[in-house]
Amino acid sequence: MSTISRDEVARVAGLARIDLTSDELDRLAGELDVIVQSVARISEVATADVPATSHPLPMFNVFRADVPEPSLPVADVLAGAPASEEGRFMVPQILEED
Amino acid sequence: MSAESTDLTRLSAATLADKLTAGEVSSDEVTRAHLDRIAAVDPAVHAFLHICGRRALATARDVDARRAAGEELHPLAGVPIAVKDIIVTKGVPTTAGSRILEGWVPPYDATLVSKIKAARLPILGKTNMDEFAMGSSTEHSAFGPTHNPWDLDRIPGGSGGGSAAAVASYQAPLAIGTDTGGSIRQPGAVTGTVGVKPTYGSVSRYGLIALASSLDQAGPVTRTVLDSALLHELIGGHDPHDSTSIPEPLPPLVAAARQGALGDLTGVRVGVVTELNGDGYSDGVRARFSESLTLLQQAGAEIVEVSCPHFTYALGAYYLILPAEASSNLAKFDGMRFGLRVTPDGGDGLAATAERVMSATRGAGFGPEVKRRIILGTYALSAGYYDAYYGSAQKVRTLIQRDFAAAFEKADVLVSPTAPTTAFKLGEKLDDPLAMYLNDVATIPANLAGVPGMSVPNGLSDDGLPVGFQILAPAKADDRLYRVGAALEALLETRWGGPLLERAPELATAANSPVEATR
Amino acid sequence: MSISTHGPIDLIDYDEAVARFDPVFGIEVHVELGTKTKMFDSAPQVFGAEPNTAVSPTSLGLPGALPVVNGTAVEYAIRIGLALNCTIAETCRFARKNYFYPDVPKNFQTSQFDEPIAFDGYLDVELEDGTIFRVEIERAHMEEDAGKNTHVGGATGRIQGAEYSLVDYNRAGIPLVEIVTRPIEGGGARTPEIARAYVRSLRDIFRALEVSEARMERGNVRADVNLSLRATPESPLGTRSETKNVNSFRSVERAIRFEVSRQAALLAAGGVVVQETRHWHEDTGTTTAGRIKSDADDYRYFPEPDLLPIAPSREWVEEIRAGLPEMPVARRNRLQGDWAFADAEMRDVVNAGALDLIEATVAAGASPASARKWWMGELARVVKTTDGELEDLPITPVQVADLQGLVDSGALNDKLAKQVLEGVLAGEGSPQEVVTARGLGVVSDDGALLAAIDEALAAQPDVAEKIRGGKIAAVGSVVGGVMKATRGQADAGRVRALILEKLGVEG
Numbered sequence A: 001m002s003t004i005s006r007d008e009v010a011r012v013a014g015l016a017r018i019d020l021t022s023d024e025l026d027r028l029a030g031e032l033d034v035i036v037q038s039v040a041r042i043s044e045v046a047t048a049d050v051p052a053t054s055h056p057l058p059m060f061n062v063f064r065a066d067v068p069e070p071s072l073p074v075a076d077v078l079a080g081a082p083a084s085e086e087g088r089f090m091v092p093q094i095l096e097e098d
Numbered sequence B: 001m002s003a004e005s006t007d008l009t010r011l012s013a014a015t016l017a018d019k020l021t022a023g024e025v026s027s028d029e030v031t032r033a034h035l036d037r038i039a040a041v042d043p044a045v046h047a048f049l050h051i052c053g054r055r056a057l058a059t060a061r062d063v064d065a066r067r068a069a070g071e072e073l074h075p076l077a078g079v080p081i082a083v084k085d086i087i088v089t090k091g092v093p094t095t096a097g098s099r100i101l102e103g104w105v106p107p108y109d110a111t112l113v114s115k116i117k118a119a120r121l122p123i124l125g126k127t128n129m130d131e132f133a134m135g136s137s138t139e140h141s142a143f144g145p146t147h148n149p150w151d152l153d154r155i156p157g158g159s160g161g162g163s164a165a166a167v168a169s170y171q172a173p174l175a176i177g178t179d180t181g182g183s184i185r186q187p188g189a190v191t192g193t194v195g196v197k198p199t200y201g202s203v204s205r206y207g208l209i210a211l212a213s214s215l216d217q218a219g220p221v222t223r224t225v226l227d228s229a230l231l232h233e234l235i236g237g238h239d240p241h242d243s244t245s246i247p248e249p250l251p252p253l254v255a256a257a258r259q260g261a262l263g264d265l266t267g268v269r270v271g272v273v274t275e276l277n278g279d280g281y282s283d284g285v286r287a288r289f290s291e292s293l294t295l296l297q298q299a300g301a302e303i304v305e306v307s308c309p310h311f312t313y314a315l316g317a318y319y320l321i322l323p324a325e326a327s328s329n330l331a332k333f334d335g336m337r338f339g340l341r342v343t344p345d346g347g348d349g350l351a352a353t354a355e356r357v358m359s360a361t362r363g364a365g366f367g368p369e370v371k372r373r374i375i376l377g378t379y380a381l382s383a384g385y386y387d388a389y390y391g392s393a394q395k396v397r398t399l400i401q402r403d404f405a406a407a408f409e410k411a412d413v414l415v416s417p418t419a420p421t422t423a424f425k426l427g428e429k430l431d432d433p434l435a436m437y438l439n440d441v442a443t444i445p446a447n448l449a450g451v452p453g454m455s456v457p458n459g460l461s462d463d464g465l466p467v468g469f470q471i472l473a474p475a476k477a478d479d480r481l482y483r484v485g486a487a488l489e490a491l492l493e494t495r496w497g498g499p500l501l502e503r504a505p506e507l508a509t510a511a512n513s514p515v516e517a518t519r
Numbered sequence C: 001m002s003i004s005t006h007g008p009i010d011l012i013d014y015d016e017a018v019a020r021f022d023p024v025f026g027i028e029v030h031v032e033l034g035t036k037t038k039m040f041d042s043a044p045q046v047f048g049a050e051p052n053t054a055v056s057p058t059s060l061g062l063p064g065a066l067p068v069v070n071g072t073a074v075e076y077a078i079r080i081g082l083a084l085n086c087t088i089a090e091t092c093r094f095a096r097k098n099y100f101y102p103d104v105p106k107n108f109q110t111s112q113f114d115e116p117i118a119f120d121g122y123l124d125v126e127l128e129d130g131t132i133f134r135v136e137i138e139r140a141h142m143e144e145d146a147g148k149n150t151h152v153g154g155a156t157g158r159i160q161g162a163e164y165s166l167v168d169y170n171r172a173g174i175p176l177v178e179i180v181t182r183p184i185e186g187g188g189a190r191t192p193e194i195a196r197a198y199v200r201s202l203r204d205i206f207r208a209l210e211v212s213e214a215r216m217e218r219g220n221v222r223a224d225v226n227l228s229l230r231a232t233p234e235s236p237l238g239t240r241s242e243t244k245n246v247n248s249f250r251s252v253e254r255a256i257r258f259e260v261s262r263q264a265a266l267l268a269a270g271g272v273v274v275q276e277t278r279h280w281h282e283d284t285g286t287t288t289a290g291r292i293k294s295d296a297d298d299y300r301y302f303p304e305p306d307l308l309p310i311a312p313s314r315e316w317v318e319e320i321r322a323g324l325p326e327m328p329v330a331r332r333n334r335l336q337g338d339w340a341f342a343d344a345e346m347r348d349v350v351n352a353g354a355l356d357l358i359e360a361t362v363a364a365g366a367s368p369a370s371a372r373k374w375w376m377g378e379l380a381r382v383v384k385t386t387d388g389e390l391e392d393l394p395i396t397p398v399q400v401a402d403l404q405g406l407v408d409s410g411a412l413n414d415k416l417a418k419q420v421l422e423g424v425l426a427g428e429g430s431p432q433e434v435v436t437a438r439g440l441g442v443v444s445d446d447g448a449l450l451a452a453i454d455e456a457l458a459a460q461p462d463v464a465e466k467i468r469g470g471k472i473a474a475v476g477s478v479v480g481g482v483m484k485a486t487r488g489q490a491d492a493g494r495v496r497a498l499i500l501e502k503l504g505v506e507g
């Protein structure tokens, strides 16, 4: 039984900004299902009284001094850009302000 | 190819280092021998994505000149090394095995690369890997698979199959790998090489293209335990550019390896993890494992049985945490600032907006496994699912850490087979992601808990292919891996009469190509 | 998806709107911290640098690069939290806010989500008539700024119709503190004024704390304004709109007035308010619809795995608290006492943004009364004609004090002093330089004055007779003649004394 619909995969692909073909949508819906069901088992032990661990080693307050270092040279900055103009990255038109 | 070059590629890094220091060989000869070997066997193995012949030889000659001038050099100066292509190298293409980064030349060096350069090790090239380190077979490389030197029809493990195969086929004495769920150790097991995942935070992640930030760790890939210790000491230590880098100095690793090689483990408690030694492990793997235990016992170790009941949940937690973090880490690959940009053909009459170009670039630039995991991770983090998936997985991490803590009360190190089976055939599991993921059951708990792990070759299975023995130690006690690993290696080699890799079939060599060729 | 409301918008008169509906608002203020480096990397923070010349692999979001927290930025955030009477978290952490946008190099913003560094505070805001209004602060959290897009092609750099955009990442990664209020109720008709006063108070606090230059015109301080209407204060909260990037005090006030009128019109006509982002247009004083809250707001927050939690020790927090400068309200009260200004005078000074300027002018040697006279008089009039701020005038407090010094010494009279002021504002130099260049010194040469007096008396022989006959008040018209003849450059008092002396009359 599939719990993740093709539409759901399409919604998530939109969020993740990945164009998927129709075939990919079909296949992923099936594969995600299998994976999600197999990982769902963890809820058996992940009970409310267990604290979450986000870092393997408990460390705190790692700070950097506010001392500037030179910028990357602008030629290096733009060397890998697919397109640039006037020292800036050139990107296709942006439809919506954020 | 001269006979001498062939010999040089067979030597360990430690031996090469001694010969270089003694002036018996030059780095130029050593580096040239390895480049020749690459030219001869890599067309069949495909361990490298990029070879830096000219740069490597320039470094080698510089080392030779400095040594001739009497300069004090790092002990490994002049010993060539290969670097996994997920590590950023200034001026040298870095793809992470992905089309989306094809042609990208980073403007900076990873911290560990800076250390390698400062110590003047010639970098031979960048090694193949599963795209963005997602995989256990190196078949998910966008640039074609790497072949296992033991049997070219088989996988070399993954994601760092390129580094392991390069070392196993004598193309490099040293290599850098990265291990997020076993990507150093499992390739080590299936290629008969040594691989170490250091304690999380032990080696800087600055310049390591992130897969899962809270799990990733770079480490050594070598043919001997001592070589791993030498390389680990070189690349490890605190880095202010990585917030998660451990501030304290490394424990003495080379010394631990040398001590272990003496073969005495009196007083060392070795814990066998019940959950990592049962169903799913092939007979050959289990047989070699129990023989190794006997050897350790004969060397004075005390074998104890420990249970880590939550390890059975590790795979599930891992396959939530990894995709979730990866979905975010890989968001930056969008065709705006670097790498591939794909503009949709516009046949639908819509303008090529930034949004559409991003989606088209990611749709075309990522391979199927990367898409699968990004979609899964995005889903796991998406509204309404965070607690159920990512949040729960982080709780499992706590439980696994507790299991480790309890086990390390009873044992100094924990052991298991590294991988459940020997190398499978190329293509065999490509259509079954879950079966592929099961390769990492034994290696994943260490990443979730941040503890260090090592895989040491411990024999051949019935099919004549190598298997690995995994050693795990408490966080920041990486020295214990080296002590026990070196002891086991010494005991096994005494028994075998030489290194396991000597039993690998000779690779057919291609017609000699120009040494300084760069591809 | 966006719906556009570029057609004509029906509005209800503001007074009618607030008579019929109860406005509730909230403000999110972002302040750029004035650190030397960025929030998570050592790239320099420079204003006005050439594009992409203040960046590092981290602020460009290059593969492999990692963040490290700027400790000074954390200290500044704690200062802000303490000044806003917040609790400073025992432990807090960063989270990733995931969304794709070309000016966000990693396609996630490193921010704080469920664990902000400061929370549960308040700020007492003084309104123009001296009323104190308490604004409750929900949280203040740390995050990083985005780069800057420039839209090219199409109409006038607007996003609509642009052919492509150019991105500069110099601003990407600059440390921000975002201060979020709780819903602010009970403002009634004064809601826009409260909003303006709140943002202004924050600006003053940022400056007093020395955590930011807080220059609105540079975008150091930016406000997003939420507004909703409900039928009565007892009704549940209505649907709100969020107007982004309202970046001056006056605009905050205007944007709220506009939204009150717009939403009231919708509701009065039986319509509904849509939960959406709106854009503020300074030129027309209106807002237009942006995108509707949707899927795009599924930010998939999760704890930033590349950074560790921050647990400010209580000792550190107390040390920072002990080092906090005097807060604006306390300072105001102290200065009012020192200067002996009346309540109304002080309020006007504060509202005009003249407090710092008068303090500096007094420090440069002027009396408080004369400093107030200049800033609240002549200079305030100049500002009114330009719709600017006093502090942006091209004159310094030291120059104002010097000008007053020339008056006090008798070198200038009031009329001349105003001409000198004009010269200073026109960029002609210091007051003394303007006096010299324009030849505006008071004529104090008695010989020259006596000649002018003789001329004036000769021109009005009857007036001279009257004065001699004891009608001393008539001297004014002779003084006027002399002043005219000297083009105002005489000391009128001296002229008067000389006339009386000449006519042999006792003044």
Ligand SMILES: [Mg+2]
Pocket: C028, C178
């Ligand atoms: Mg906000």
Ligand SMILES: [Zn+2]
Pocket: C030, C143, C178
């Ligand atoms: Zn914000």
